[in-house]
Amino acid sequence: MIRRVDTHSGDLFADAPLLDRASLFALLAQWTEAGWLRQLDGAFARFLADLDPQASPATLIAATLLAHMEGRGHSCLLLDELASDPATLLAWPVAALNAWQALAPALPHTAKDWQAELARSPVVTQDATHDTAPLILAGHRLYLRRYFRYEHNVANAVQLRTTPAAATEAPVRAWLDRLFVATADSEPDWQKAACAIGTRGQLAIVTGGPGTGKTYTVARLLALLLATADNPDTLRVALAAPTGKAAARLKQSIDGALQELQQKVGDDLPLTAFAERVGAARTLHSLLGARPDTRKFRYHAGNPLEVDVLIVDEASMIHLEMMAALLDALPASARLILLGDKDQLASVEAGAVLGDLCRDAETGRYTADTAGFVARTTGQQLPERYLGDGNALAQQTVMLRVSRRFGGPIGQLALAVNRGDTQSAFTVLTATDAAVQWRNHASPQEVVSLALGGRAGAAGGYSSYLEIIKSRPRDPDGYEDWVRTVLTAFERFRILCAVRDGDWGVTGLNKAIETALAAQDWLPRNRGEWYVGRPVMITRNDPGMQVYNGDIGITLPDPQTQALRVYFLDGQEIRKVLASRLADVETAFAMTVHKSQGSEFEHTVLALPADASQILTRELVYTGITRARTHFTLVTASQQGFEQALARRTRRASGLYERLTGI
Numbered sequence: 147m148i149r150r151v152d153t154h155s156g157d158l159f160a161d162a163p164l165l166d167r168a169s170l171f172a173l174l175a176q177w178t179e180a181g182w183l184r185q186l187d188g189a190f191a192r193f194l195a196d197l198d199p200q201a202s203p204a205t206l207i208a209a210t211l212l213a214h215m216e217g218r219g220h221s222c223l224l225l226d227e228l229a230s231d232p233a234t235l236l237a238w239p240v241a242a243l244n245a246w247q248a249l250a251p252a253l254p255h256t257a258k259d260w261q262a263e264l265a266r267s268p269v270v271t272q273d274a275t276h277d278t279a280p281l282i283l284a285g286h287r288l289y290l291r292r293y294f295r296y297e298h299n300v301a302n303a304v305q306l307r308t309t310p311a312a313a314t315e316a317p318v319r320a321w322l323d324r325l326f327v328a329t330a331d332s333e334p335d336w337q338k339a340a341c342a343i344g345t346r347g348q349l350a351i352v353t354g355g356p357g358t359g360k361t362y363t364v365a366r367l368l369a370l371l372l373a374t375a376d377n378p379d380t381l382r383v384a385l386a387a388p389t390g391k392a393a394a395r396l397k398q399s400i401d402g403a404l405q406e407l408q409q410k411v412g413d414d415l416p417l418t419a420f421a422e423r424v425g426a427a428r429t430l431h432s433l434l435g436a437r438p439d440t441r442k443f444r445y446h447a448g449n450p451l452e453v454d455v456l457i458v459d460e461a462s463m464i465h466l467e468m469m470a471a472l473l474d475a476l477p478a479s480a481r482l483i484l485l486g487d488k489d490q491l492a493s494v495e496a497g498a499v500l501g502d503l504c505r506d507a508e509t510g511r512y513t514a515d516t517a518g519f520v521a522r523t524t525g526q527q528l529p530e531r532y533l534g535d536g537n538a539l540a541q542q543t544v545m546l547r548v549s550r551r552f553g554g555p556i557g558q559l560a561l562a563v564n565r566g567d568t569q570s571a572f573t574v575l576t577a578t579d580a581a582v583q584w585r586n587h588a589s590p591q592e593v594v595s596l597a598l599g600g601r602a603g604a605a606g607g608y609s610s611y612l613e614i615i616k617s618r619p620r621d622p623d624g625y626e627d628w629v630r631t632v633l634t635a636f637e638r639f640r641i642l643c644a645v646r647d648g649d650w651g652v653t654g655l656n657k658a659i660e661t662a663l664a665a666q667d668w669l670p671r672n673r674g675e676w677y678v679g680r681p682v683m684i685t686r687n688d689p690g691m692q693v694y695n696g697d698i699g700i701t702l703p704d705p706q707t708q709a710l711r712v713y714f715l716d717g718q719e720i721r722k723v724l725a726s727r728l729a730d731v732e733t734a735f736a737m738t739v740h741k742s743q744g745s746e747f748e749h750t751v752l753a754l755p756a757d758a759s760q761i762l763t764r765e766l767v768y769t770g771i772t773r774a775r776t777h778f779t780l781v782t783a784s785q786q787g788f789e790q791a792l793a794r795r796t797r798r799a800s801g802l803y804e805r806l807t808g809i
């Protein structure tokens with residue numbers, strides 16, 4: 147019988163563990179108290195124990211871990227890794243792992259043993275279609291029913307959409323030769339190939355790092371689709387992205403690219419009128435018709451979106467549930483084009499959908515059939531090294547490999563980090579280039595001083611937007627323009643954190659920055675929760691008020707009533723909400739790297755604590771660096787923490803790739 151566990155060492159104060167239900171729940175309570183599990187994880191096991199009074203402790207512990215892993219972004223629990231390498235899978239602190247090891251003799255030893263044990267319980271099924279059990283066992287993967295269904299639906303929809311449809315190749319070739327300039331490069335023009343591939347099948351993915359021309363390419367693909375459409379006047383195109391900011395940026399870039407193309411193609415294609423018809427880009431929540439208090443959207447298979455072509459940018463931020471909802475709402479006849487950087491951090495919520503979908507993007511793995519199609523439609527032969535036997539999705543995926551505006555030190559640093567090449571990263575960080583600076587062995591105070599404008603030559607901290615706030619116009623006519631200037635100035639500089647809590651985290655730094663700005667009279671010294679100049683981020687969707695998770699606004703007085711309102715900028719459009727009506731917000735001088743996805747700032751500061759264990763990953767550092775447009779400052783507590791981050795990859799358990807590949 148297990149009586150007690152030492153939460154420092156993980157030692158069990160008992161001899162050999164003999165696991166029964168009561169001792170299991172006592173143990174789970176201790177693990178929760180120690181912070182190794184969430185309350186929810188144990189509560190889920192209790193719920194299953196009520197459903198099946200015979201459920202074995204091993205089944206209940208698997209359920210607890212499954213809930214726990216879902217909370218950490220995994221779509222399933224990998225039983226083979228749980229048996230063979232729990233330390234890597236669970237990534238728990240040493241004491242927790244010791245406790246797990248002490249328990250191990252009482253648990254199944256191999257993946258097969260786990261499967262056999264789980265299969266015995268009526269709360270687990272291997273037949274998801276006929277049985278309503280809450281847990282689904284699929285080989286060595288254990289799923290919550292909800293996630294199994296999402297993954298299954300996404301895989302099915304992707305498979306249906308990637309069946310190549312017969313494309314009329316001659317007009318595609320003719321238009322592609324007009325839209326792209328021929329190059330003498332030995333590498334293929336992947337942008338041109340992406341456009342060709344985008345015309346066959348009902349799904350195409352264009353992935354690439356920042357500035358590789360994803361929007362440039364998709365604007366040409368739109369022109370191509372318009373030029374080759376049976377009924378171009380009625381072609382319905384929608385633009386969307388996970389956040390309002392990313393959506394506004396997408397619309398702006400596409401409009402710009404179409405305007406430019408209009409000059410190229412003259413009267414042969416009405417691209418300017420087409421851009422106007424496309425309308426504004428929406429957030430995915432708004433496109434799908436999110437409703438308050440329900441996970442269900444207004445648009446779904448029974449009430450599909452009225453669209454022929456849907457372009458979704460920043461697809462790395464789309465979580466599994468959202469991707470399932472998006473594919474469900476899209477009519478079979480519609481074409482979906484996903485744009486995104488597969489190397490960025492995955493969504494906060496469970497799933498790493500773009501990463502899973504782009505598993506073969508680097509190597510291409512194009513079949514002879516695809517290579518033939520690309521050759522006929524673009525006049526380019528794909529080099530041997532990109533040929534292979536990839537799945538149907540790999541045939542519809544193109545990776546853009548050349549960055550057009552990211553070649554300097556920031557681009558070099560991003561590349562080195564993405565490869566895990568610590569040496570090259572240090573070479574860039576220690577070179578004396580104004581674009582990249584590194585403050586090592588720093589304290590959080592260093593970050594605060596940067597927020598006050600402590601770096602010459604770069605967008606200088608937050609004082610510049612606060613300076614503009616001080617010159618509020620008296621004339622109400624000029625008010626909107628002033629609001630726009632304030633919001634634009636705020637977007638020039640940002641502090642990104644790896645963690646939420648502590649001195650290096652979002653909460654600690656926000657507080658310290660507020661205090662420091664107030665000490666220099668940039669902010670009111672006596673301020674309540676809401677004050678003029680407070681930047682805030684929305685932390686929960688509220689479709690009723692049209693504010694969405696991740697939206698960033700600034701608190702300013704209403705020109706008529708002086709009541710404090712939060713103003714948001716979508717492209718050039720201003721939205722405002724009464725501050726007192728916003729419940730789910732946090733101050734946004736410092737924000738997490740996760741929440742910064744889809745945004746770029748002239749000067750980005752990335753603050754990395756010495757030890758944030760599993761949170762500090764290569765993807766996190768890469769995402770942080772690639773938010774910087776002209777200046778990047780890395781602030782680290784220790785060099786070792788940075789090195790460890792580069793060595794650590796984000797891995798999310800999922801069965802999506804295997805489903806698509808039929809493994």
Ligand SMILES: Nc1ncnc2c1ncn2[C@@H]1O[C@H](COP(=O)(O)OP(=O)(O)OP(=O)(O)O)[C@@H](O)[C@H]1O
Binds near residue numbers: 550
């Ligand atoms: N083939 C090309 N020839 C000339 N300019 C190009 C080409 N491809 C892209 N560009 C230019 O490079 C810049 C970056 O392109 P674009 O914005 O499309 O990249 P992106 O991958 O969408 O970037 P982000 O990651 O920021 O969304 C733009 O100014 C674009 O006009």
